[in-house]
Amino acid sequence: MAIEILEKQAKLQKRSLKNYIEYTLEDTAARFAEPSEAYKAMMDEMIKKDDKGALKTHSWGDIKAQYVR
Numbered sequence: 176m177a178i179e180i181l182e183k184q185a186k187l188q189k190r191s192l193k194n195y196i197e198y199t200l201e202d203t204a205a206r207f208a209e210p211s212e213a214y215k216a217m218m219d220e221m222i223k224k225d226d227k228g229a230l231k232t233h234s235w236g237d238i239k240a241q242y243v244r
Contacts, residue, residue, distance in 0.1 A: 178192075185195035210218075224230040 181195060182192050185192045188195060190198065221230060
């Protein structure tokens, strides 16, 4: 079943099954290797806000109370 799904995805990307699996593994490994520059910049900004006391946080209870019906 899994191979059939991967074969369909490979065809959609005009790749061989082997190439699709290699590409997917490399892409996944790269995402685990190190955060993106955009993510690092966002986190640096959050740390600065937290250091200044300007970071607004909400408890899970508050979020549930506001959005859960």
